Amino acid sequence: MRAPDPPGTSPKTPLARIIAYALPAIPLAALTLPLYILLPAFYSEAVGLSLAATGAALVAVRIFDAVNDPLIGVVADKWRTPFGRRRRLFALSLPVCGLAALMLFWPPVNAGPLYLAGWGMALSLGYTAAVIPFFAWGAEMAGDYRGRSTITGWREGFTLTGTLIAIALPFTLGFDDASGFHGLALLGVAIAIALPALGAITVLVVPEPREHTHASVDWRAGLGHLRGNAPFVRLIAAFFVNGMANGIPATLFLFFVGDYLGAEAMQGPLLFLYFACGVAGVPLATWTSRRVGKHRAWALGMIAACLVFATVPLLSEGDIAAFAIICAATGLLVGFDLAIPPAIQADVIDVDTAASGEQRSGIYFAAWSLATKLSLALAVGIAFPLLDLFDFQAGAGPAQDPSALIALAVTYALVPVTLKLGAIALMWNFPLDETRQSALRASIEQK
Numbered sequence: 452m453r454a455p456d457p458p459g460t461s462p463k464t465p466l467a468r469i470i471a472y473a474l475p476a477i478p479l480a481a482l483t484l485p486l487y488i489l490l491p492a493f494y495s496e497a498v499g500l501s502l503a504a505t506g507a508a509l510v511a512v513r514i515f516d517a518v519n520d521p522l523i524g525v526v527a528d529k530w531r532t533p534f535g536r537r538r539r540l541f542a543l544s545l546p547v548c549g550l551a552a553l554m555l556f557w558p559p560v561n562a563g564p565l566y567l568a569g570w571g572m573a574l575s576l577g578y579t580a581a582v583i584p585f586f587a588w589g590a591e592m593a594g595d596y597r598g599r600s601t602i603t604g605w606r607e608g609f610t611l612t613g614t615l616i617a618i619a620l621p622f623t624l625g626f627d628d629a630s631g632f633h634g635l636a637l638l639g640v641a642i643a644i645a646l647p648a649l650g651a652i653t654v655l656v657v658p659e660p661r662e663h664t665h666a667s668v669d670w671r672a673g674l675g676h677l678r679g680n681a682p683f684v685r686l687i688a689a690f691f692v693n694g695m696a697n698g699i700p701a702t703l704f705l706f707f708v709g710d711y712l713g714a715e716a717m718q719g720p721l722l723f724l725y726f727a728c729g730v731a732g733v734p735l736a737t738w739t740s741r742r743v744g745k746h747r748a749w750a751l752g753m754i755a756a757c758l759v760f761a762t763v764p765l766l767s768e769g770d771i772a773a774f775a776i777i778c779a780a781t782g783l784l785v786g787f788d789l790a791i792p793p794a795i796q797a798d799v800i801d802v803d804t805a806a807s808g809e810q811r812s813g814i815y816f817a818a819w820s821l822a823t824k825l826s827l828a829l830a831v832g833i834a835f836p837l838l839d840l841f842d843f844q845a846g847a848g849p850a851q852d853p854s855a856l857i858a859l860a861v862t863y864a865l866v867p868v869t870l871k872l873g874a875i876a877l878m879w880n881f882p883l884d885e886t887r888q889s890a891l892r893a894s895i896e897q898k
Contacts, residue, residue, distance in 0.1 A: 464593050464602065471656040472589060473606040475545075478646040479585070480613030481620075482552055482578060485635060487827070489621060490555070494567055497629040504564040512571035516824060519579040524817025527584045537588035538654050540580055545650040548577030549643040556639030560630050581650075583820060587812035590797035591660035597741055597885070599794045604737040607789040611730045616641070618723050680806075682883045683799040683815065689877035690792050691822045693753065696870035697788060698830025700760075703838075703863045706845055711859050713768045724775060725782035732786020739787070745795050746881035752787025753871045753878075759784070763864035764857070793819075798883050801891040837862045 495505045527540055551574035558566060589606055593599050620641060621634035677683065700707075704722065709715040740748040759780045766773055800815050841858035844851060 464598055468657055469592075469602055469605050471652050472592060472602070473609045474649040475581070475585065475646065475653055476606045476609035477613040477616065478642045478649060479548075479578070479581060480610040481617040481638065481642055482548075482574070484614055484617040485556065485621065485638065486574075489626070489635065493626055493629070493635055494558075494562075497627050497633070498558060498560070498562055499629075500562075500564060500567070505567065508564040508568040508571065511568045512575055513824075513828070515572045516575040516579070517821065519575055520583070520817040520821040520824075521814070523579045523583050524814040526580075527587055527813030527817075536659065537584040537591070538659055541584045541588065542650065542654050544577050544580035544584075545647045547573065548581050549646045551577050552646075553639040553643040556642075557633075557636035558629065562629075579820065583813055583816050586793065586816040586819070588657070588660065590793075590800060590812045590816070592657070599797045600737050600740050600745060600790070603794040603797070604733050604790045607786070607793070608730055608733040610789065611726055611733065611786075614726050615723065615730070618719065618726065622719060677803065677814065677818070680799060680802050682802055682881070683796075685877055685881065686792070686795055686799055687818065687822050689874040690819070691826050692870050692877070693788060693792075693874040694823055694826030695830045695833065696867040696874065697785070698827045699834045699867050699870075700863050701827075702831050702834050703859065706838075706843075707859060707863045708774070710843075710845060710847070710851065711768070711856055711863075712766065712771060712774060714771050717771055721775060721778050725778045725785075728779045728782030729785045729789065732783040733790045734786075735783065736787040736790040740791055740794070744884050745791050745798075746878050746884070749787055749791040749795070750875050750878045752784050752791070753875050756781055756784045756787075757868045757871050757875075760864045760868050764860040766860070795881075795883070798888045798891075801888060802883070805891050833866065834862055837866070 491505055491509060494500045494508075500508075523540075527537070551570050555567070555570040555574055558570075589602050590599065592602055617638060620638045624632070624634040624637055626634040626636075705718050708718045708721060736748060736752060739751065742748075743751070759777055763774075763777060796815065796819055797812075800812050803811060803815070838855070838858060841855045842852055843855040843859055
């Protein structure tokens with residue numbers, strides 16, 4: 452007869468169930484890269500909107516997006532139905548998300564800024580309503596410290612797979628002509644089919660986690676518990692700072708490869724190499740976290756990334772092979788940034804559940820989502836003004852001021868290193884380890 456699980460642990464989640472849960476991460480991830488990188492150029496160049504109109508529409512979408520997160524987080528926690536707390540909202544979001552992606556990625560030739568803003572907001576609503584319960588669901592599938600690392604590892608591995616698809620599909624047909632069936636339309640059709648199909652597998656196969664709520668907390672008291680959750684505040688601060696550190700090179704990647712290295716034709720292959728190595732980095736991150744603890748593994752991953760990034764300013768024009776090695780190494784290490792923080796986030800929610808008596812994963816992942824978006828926005832707000840200060844001109848070629856290229860290399864690599872050092876300091880002696888988390892789970896299970 453099987454011995455009972457010790458206090459603070461939970462039965463091991465079957466691998467088939469973990470995979471069934473993680474599958475929708477592929478189409479959900481395939482949405483994000485086009486939204487931030489491809490759509491602005493597509494609507495301004497292929498569809499024919501002015502830069503001002505495209506920018507205004509996307510700003511409206513971003514504002515709407517920021518308001519969505521806390522509202523959806525509250526709904527995800529408070530809306531209880533016989534079908535479940537996470538499954539109902541997740542299932543309802545999928546057709547909205549799929550349709551909006553299809554309409555946004557395959558617009559009519561006469562689409563205007565209102566079309567872009569309207570379908571962009573619809574996609575924002577559907578995407579947020581899918582991602583927040585999806586992440587909360589994953590956090591609640593396992594109660595033990597190591598089991599959560601396995602679940603987030605599989606999900607983020609599929610996330611990187613979806614990112615690779617989002618890089619590859621649009622370029623198979625190209626997307627410089629909006630009048631026919633182009634590469635972004637192909638991606639939109641693929642998402643519209645795959646998201647409901649894979650989401651249905653998740654909804655039908657993965658059971659709703661048992662809720663550990665024994666009290667109801669109003670929003671004022673809940674906000675107080677969130678602010679008073681010291682491990683959460685420390686974690687989200689580190690996540691936000693590291694998000695800016697990762698956002699700056701992501702924002703400047705095309706400029707660095709095209710203008711600094713003089714290898715515009717290698718932008719796509721190097722970007723693909725980076726994310727492909729990220730897929731391999733996820734199991735490495737999970738393996739490391741099992742041996743040294745999640746917070747220490749993440750800190751070690753950031754330290755290694757700093758050492759690699761510090762070599763970037765030593766490169767010169769044409770050093771493609773050396774930069775490919777840097778892309779492979781930093782891609783491998785981005786697996787640590789993707790797989791480990793959400794697993795720690797699931798642990799810090801236990802602090803709130805034990806203190807408040809209500810399991811509120813939704814509002815925590817809403818705050819997580821908002822921090823992600825703000826860190827990316829601030830990365831742009833840091834990078835572009837710094838380059839403008841040194842009169843950097845994209846595509847200037849030989850006319851580029853050498854000091855502007857130095858500023859590009861420093862902003863691309865050394866500013867992120869400085870930011871990562873702050874995140875490392877926050878996480879190195881993080882107070883919530885496996886022993887304390889097990890004690891928290893035992894307390895929660897006994898109530």
